[in-house]
Amino acid sequence: MRNQNKQQDFKKLQTILNELPWYVDEFINHKLRKLSTASLFNYCHDYKIFFNWIVSENLWSGTIKDIPLERLEKMTVLEIESFLNYLHYELDNKELTVNRKLSALKSLFNYLQNIAETPDLKPYISRNVMAKIEFNEVKETMETKANKMEGKILLGDEYERFRLFVANDYGELHKENKKLYNFHQLNKERDTAIVSLILGSGLRLSELIGIDLDDIDFSKYCVRVIRKGNKEQYVFFSQIAMADLQDYLTIRASRYQVDKSNKALFISAPIGPKGKSRRLTARSVEKLIEKYATAFGKPSLSVHKLRHSFATRYHAEINDVPKLRRQLGHSSIQTTMIYTHIKNDDLKTAVDKMDMPKEQAD
Structure with missing residues (x-):
């Protein structure tokens, strides 16, 4: 495929x-x-x-x-x-x-x-x-770019809130609209797995849609992808992403009427009585993220911003730029450095203390 x-x-x-x-x-x-x-x-x-x-x-x-x-x-x-x-x-x-x-x-x-x-x-x-x-x-400095990005990505508890919104709340929000509700019921496991995998790995859109079933290593929590420059790499993903992937895989074949020869991980629903299921396209993934992001109240969120969200969280928790660079597949470490400028709470705290009386700051 x-x-x-x-x-x-x-x-x-x-x-x-x-x-x-x-x-x-x-x-x-x-x-x-x-x-x-x-x-x-x-x-x-x-x-x-x-x-x-x-x-x-x-x-x-x-x-x-x-x-x-x-x-x-x-x-x-x-x-x-x-x-x-x-x-x-x-x-x-x-x-x-x-x-x-x-x-x-x-x-x-x-x-x-x-x-x-x-x-x-x-x-x-x-x-x-x-x-x-x-x-x-x-x-634009790195700080300026980071500040522009900060309002457009997921931070703090928004990661899990957005994931749960895709998994459940979107359907509840549109319960009175049968068409939207039924479409969400059909695709919620798949869509949750997509969001969860990007937020749990930082994969690019082209890498995500290119994944085949055989590319996933369930024992090592990693997936084989083809990165820029046609380079093969195994990329790790989170335990939550693994759980959501397995939930999706239990319904993938029956729900999407997938032919056994179709090894694509993410599948689109067949259209029409004679329609065949096929690999989900990049544009389809972009549109579904746009749909959920708008309903979530964060319309600027995109597939690439989910990747940025992962990178920001990874840096905050791991603080290892070379490892983050490899995880994201960046050819230059300068590209990765932008995430060191996002959400610098230590710097903000230090500046805030300047306005406090000395005894209170101490």
Whole structure:
């Protein structure tokens, strides 16, 4: 089943590549062994925006597929700055998003100038305008990012309250609405297991939906996942997550009419009289979390925020950044460091004491 998902992602990538110039196809194939198809699809989406902009600005009179290397070689700094302004002001992209798209373009142009070769061993382009363009300076500190995140994640007793809300309270809240109530009754064990597993492990959405039954080690409380960069790793999860998983597995086959050949852990309900159960999609998981989060009174909560919630709690209880980095599958420890800035109660207590009379502070 995992191979089937890979094939589907690869087909999506090929579809968008068919709309882009030949040298983009060559660049993506160069990167195929190093990056996931999802990352490369995002690259192609960014390139499509760039090439469409070139055509819309009359910098090329043909189709985007026919934009030649010579046009890229003659791009000016002013033209690129104009494109970046278009992203920021017309598409309303934030500075980090503009930086990401600029990074994708820099990678492509670097390949064309420094890696790709013509038959007579010359570079595809001799002039690289992207080398002259600097990234936007993002001035947010770790503390600022952490403070923004803090109001959007689960803290304290909210972890268990949200889990119980998914397991029971959502159904009680909608008892008068038969459609919502019955749908919750059908899926509550599955949905609770999903929430519990993310909150008990910090798995990414792509890792969660890719899990097969055989990937779970019930004796060691861990699950085999494929992380970014196509790396295999066994990730530990909590005892509560294990209990919720086992509750779900007792009803999985009968409730969802699952064919024995379907090894996907999380299954969607069959639609229609002849519908077949299938692996739950990423969008389906996002929508169910959005549904529960809104009803819970925390609409900003998302799958990724549940991952952040796990990381925050892990750091508060374990206080071991290298272990947390491995658990989350971060390639850089700097990414993990943000969780050291969330909910710093010791610092807040120290500041509060400054306003107290000395004898009371002591």
